[in-house]
Amino acid sequence: MSKQSFQLSAADFAPAPPATHAERIVRPSLSYWQDAWLRLKKNRRALSSLYLVIALLLFTLLGPWFWTQDYTLQDLDMISQGPSWGSAALVVEDPGAWEGVRGDALPLPQGQELGATTQLTVEGAATTQYVRLYWNAVPGAQHYLIYRNDHAPDSGQDLGLPLGETLRPEELSFADRLQLRPQTYWYTVIASDGLTEAASGTTLAVTTERAITTTQARERGLEATVGASVQLPAHPFGTDYLGRDVLARIMEGARVSLFIGIVAPLLFIAIGIVYGGICGYFGGTLDIVLMRIADFVIALPFLLFMILFRIGFGIGPGESGIFPMLLALVLLSWPSSARLVRGQILQIRGEAYVQAARMLGARSLYLIFRHLVPNVMGPILVTLTFAIPMAIFTEAFLSFIGMGVSPPTPSWGAMSNEGIRTMLSSPHELLFPAFFISLTVLAFNLLGDGLRDALDSRLRSRE
């Protein structure tokens, strides 16, 4: 066995290169909130609801900049119109300008029956302002009855709405101004000798065109010459029962609903943090007494007391009633968040890091605001997200039964209340505010679910 030469060089005694640290933290350390945000981003449902919430807020805050129609402007010519993207309208003369058509009363020849009206004609253009009809005199007629129907009459019994009758035999014309919409109408004029109506009449189909009168055009600052075509404001969501633009009212109502929905929970959760924090931190008799008070307030029937407070504060004429509702919501809702915060604080108070801080001489205030409150922010944020739809619901509910904001102020609940009356003829007045309430509540609920999953470490460990 040959002895191998084993030589060591000086290089072998040089310090070894620093070893790769097995325990080095390669990825950047994440704070609690960064961690939660990462988890939230992975939850597609929560993330899309977050975008939805942002979109709703933008719609509310920026909407009125782009949609400048006045939400209080009433247009009695445009009552309960369905959604439309603006419409051209003809400017026509004022209705009073027409004197009508007169003719001679013709005697009824012997042995003849009262005949049908002939030559039923529309004077000028048929518009939504008026339809002017005239006809030839029928021998023996004392006056004429005018009917209007929205489909072609299939029998003499099916003439539709009796619009009126002329008073004298010489009057051979009639101007219909009754709630005309741009559509086709079937007018029937029947002669009458004062006792009996003629067996048959003449029916004329008339398609009306949207129009405004010169006076109305002048009032709106549009071109006021007869025959001109003007563009009427668009109503993408239609108009309500007073002819107000529903989109503008939805935006304004969103401000009311979201204001109450967001500010009230912020306020009562702030109260809850302070109250619950004090209870949880100090404990003892103070805690028992304060929590007993909170329990009493929780026991109050919530909606009944919301209504009682609404009357209790009293809403004078011209007041919107937003502030009383806010106050009532805060007064009745703080105990549940106080209870939550207290429970959380009690839990954290015993943790080692709090005891360590206390041993190092931290004062109460420092402990509460530096260690306790930041550590309960997660559950508080979740509660806040769920409190928002609850508050929006409450506002809508109260406004719906007429105990919320006062009428001129739009809120989604109040608009639904107005919309339900015209539900059969124009469902859009109920549909749009209802849709927005549901969408907002849905978005906040889903966001709350996502936040809870992202923030609640207890749930996470169970997975």
Add this chain to the structure above:
Amino acid sequence: MLLYILKRLGIGIFTIWFIATATFTVMHLVPGDPLANDKAVNPTIRANLERQYGLDRPVFEQYVLYMGNMLKGDFGISFTEENRAVNDIIREHFPVSASLGVLSLFFATIGGVLWGALAALYRNRWPDAAIMLVVILGISVPSFVFAAFSQLGILTLNQWTGRSILPVAGWDSFSSALVPALVLGMSTMAYMTRLMRSSMLEVANTDYIRTARAKGLSALRIFFRHQLRNAILPVITVLGPAIAIITTGGFVVESVFAIPGLGRYFVQAVAQLDYTVIMGTTVFFGAFLVLMVIAVDILYGFIDPRIRLGAL
């Protein structure tokens, strides 16, 4: 157990006293008064009326009088309807609200347990997704919207078939209660479904289910005997709050469907500032809810022995 019940009842009575006092206080902050409405133009008549209803006395005296009467079970006489005692009003209208509430609670509980169990059974498959979609709708859509559109639905159904299959509004037969009760129970059903689903999933992971499966029990037996029975427990806890939601939710449903219940009467009384009716109804509802919550808690104690031990 008896001690626990007594303690709960004692706190409950104290709570009812608090509700009555709070109601009285809020009502006396009201700026207008019921006599300012229409009559009482003549000062003498006004003074007489005030004397009759005790409005001229000091507030504290009114409070003592009110509390004393209430202890005797007398809520006073309506301000706006002559010679009508609040007790009579409650006696006449509460049964309507109660039967509507019981029916909707029945729908909500049965529906919630059924849908929740189904959703858990088909977890992450399409029946689960469909049920959870309905649940989300039930939570997000306000009851008045459901009420309005279900009314529209009944109307179309009746027009379409040319017969009156279901009444659109009113309160005369059992069939007129069906749709309102469903609408009223909608949100509660949604919450219960959600709760039931997560509860079922939680139970599915427990040791005793695994043991049952290991013993070779049939899947049906495990599902009904072991999983469902244990999963129902948390659902019972929300019965108390559910009763509160259904009671107050009745306001809207009763108004939309023109049902002569106490909720609708309350809303009318509020509009007319009928002091005694408002106070009487609020205290009555408040006391009812407090007792219901206690009843549910005690019921829960009987059903789940663990709770009973914890509470004592």
